[in-house]
Amino acid sequence: MPTTFAPTTTDTVAALTNITKRYVNGVTALDNLSLTLKRGEIVALLGPNGAGKSTAVKLMMGLSSPTSGQVRIFNKDPRNTHARLRTGVMLQVGRAPEMLRVREQVNIFRGYYPAPMPYADLVKAAALEGIEERMFGQLSGGQKQRMLFALALAGDPDLIFLDEPTVGLDIEARRAMWAEIRSLAARGKTVLLTTHYLEEADALAHRIVVINKGRVICSGTPAEVKSLGSSTDAAATLKIIRCVTTLPAETLHNLIGVTAADTLNGLTTLTSAQTEATLRELLALDQSLHSLEVASPALEDAFLALTSN
Numbered sequence: 001m002p003t004t005f006a007p008t009t010t011d012t013v014a015a016l017t018n019i020t021k022r023y024v025n026g027v028t029a030l031d032n033l034s035l036t037l038k039r040g041e042i043v044a045l046l047g048p049n050g051a052g053k054s055t056a057v058k059l060m061m062g063l064s065s066p067t068s069g070q071v072r073i074f075n076k077d078p079r080n081t082h083a084r085l086r087t088g089v090m091l092q093v094g095r096a097p098e099m100l101r102v103r104e105q106v107n108i109f110r111g112y113y114p115a116p117m118p119y120a121d122l123v124k125a126a127a128l129e130g131i132e133e134r135m136f137g138q139l140s141g142g143q144k145q146r147m148l149f150a151l152a153l154a155g156d157p158d159l160i161f162l163d164e165p166t167v168g169l170d171i172e173a174r175r176a177m178w179a180e181i182r183s184l185a186a187r188g189k190t191v192l193l194t195t196h197y198l199e200e201a202d203a204l205a206h207r208i209v210v211i212n213k214g215r216v217i218c219s220g221t222p223a224e225v226k227s228l229g230s231s232t233d234a235a236a237t238l239k240i241i242r243c244v245t246t247l248p249a250e251t252l253h254n255l256i257g258v259t260a261a262d263t264l265n266g267l268t269t270l271t272s273a274q275t276e277a278t279l280r281e282l283l284a285l286d287q288s289l290h291s292l293e294v295a296s297p298a299l300e301d302a303f304l305a306l307t308s309n
Contacts, residue, residue: 011039012075013159013190014060019069021055021214029055030066031214037159042181042191044201047211048307053194056211057161060192061089073159085113088157092164094148098137102128105136106150113155125180126150127173141168149177159190166200178204202299212307226302241270241278242293245286256281267291 014037021030030052037043047053058064059071062078076083096105106123110116123129126146131139139147145168152160162181166174181191181204195201201208202222209219218228245252245268252261257274272278275294283289 013037013039013041013073014192015070015072016056016059017070017072019056019059019066019071021052021059021064022067029214030059032069033211033214033216035209035216037190037192039158039190040185040188041206042185042193042204044193044195044205044208045211046195046198046201046208046303051211051307052214053211055214057163057192057194061087061161085155086158088152088155088160090148090152090160090162090165092167094151096136096144096147096151099135101133101135102139102147103132105147106154109151109154115156116154117156122150122153125153125183127176142170142173145169146173146177149180153184157189160184160192162191162193164195164197165193166195166197174200198299198303208299210303210306217306222299225306226296226299228302228306239272239275240295241272241275241282242291242295243268243270243282243289244291245282245289247282247286251285 016030016033016035019030019033020028022028033052033056035045035056045053045056055064059066060073060078062073062080062084071078073080073083074086078084100108106119106128110119110122117125123132126149128146128150131143134143136144136147145165149162149165152162165181166177169177178200181193185191185206193201193204205222207219208222208225210217210225218225220228244266247268249261249263252258252263252268252270255261255270255272256277257272258270258278259273260271262269270278270282279294
């Protein structure tokens, strides 16, 4: 088992400092944004489409330059060769030559680096056993994702950018990749994760950074972000009520304390700021109600609350 590495405030791996990025069409993608990544951290960068996530990652990869502010990777310009050799990238829409075999692709990428990860370790990390002799064009979507994950790790990088890494993976493969990402962090590697799969961010991240309209709107552990999301509502006691009920939509929307109501496939989901009052009225109106569940808002609920303005 790897020794768990505890990130400290002095181990800065990457930093965006007071970054503003404006494009020629007048769009401001980032607005005085600052972000730091520490050694051994898994950081999930979340935000709605157009929030500036891709721009922030491109700046750290050295693929773009800021209008103002400073970008540093390992205390160097991100375009510096030594900084790039310590960085691995897995893009959501990554591609590879269709007619090369998995084994060939992995070894080609390993050859780009002075101290690559051993081939056998890459195969194990990306669960490529049994498909090493297949050509990229013959792989399923999930298998392609796993191979691209191996390529991102080929140089044994200290900083890894993962953009929607588990798209197309089945549950078993997704959990295996999560375990490997945790193992990377335990070895002192830094992982920046961008994902729309919020359960993934909740399960993996030491820290979540939410950006909207080019600015950081909150940063903290998953529990802290969920708490902040709840506190943005008028009542900090926001709860989610799920049940099977015969009550019509109009009645559900008019229940005491209900701020949102939705029914899908027979299951009704209510958001309430006055949980007890909502439950009393709900049970009084429908005595046949069943499958009742009350829960605190998930990260998805917090994310929607934080980015709705």
